[in-house]
Amino acid sequence: MTVMSAREFVENAEQAEKLADQGPVFITQHGQNAYVLMSQSDYERLQRAARSIPALLAMDEDIDFEPEKMDDSILRPAEFD
Template sequence: MTTMTAREFNQDVSAAKRAAVEGPVVITDRGEPAYVLLTIDEYRQLHGDGKDLVARLSMDEEYDDVEFEPAPLQVGLKVPEL
């Protein structure tokens, strides 16, 4: 993984882009990691298909092929002793 300072990044963005082809580039700010430069393919791989959890669980038409039959809920109520 390549590391470069924010100053180096600002002075030579092309070098950062070339390095990102080989893997993530960590850009530091005042000596601390602050940003990561990735190729779009790497980003898409990390990000997945872009759907958030709510969309995935919404059971839209897109997910009609998912079969889900929840078991009936058995709630046993008891009368408390007084």
């Protein structure tokens, strides 16, 4: 991860592009993260992942689920000091 100020980015945009090929470049304004520069391939990978999460969570079919019976000997009330 690389961090650079907005001023450094303006003065060294070409260097920032090279660094973005190695990983995200966080660009700060007034000491706070404001922007992220990343390669197109990293961006596309994130987009694919973002679209796949809802697809993974959407269940098209019912799942039969029988909870395992708990052994009462391991259950005990929480102890607070």
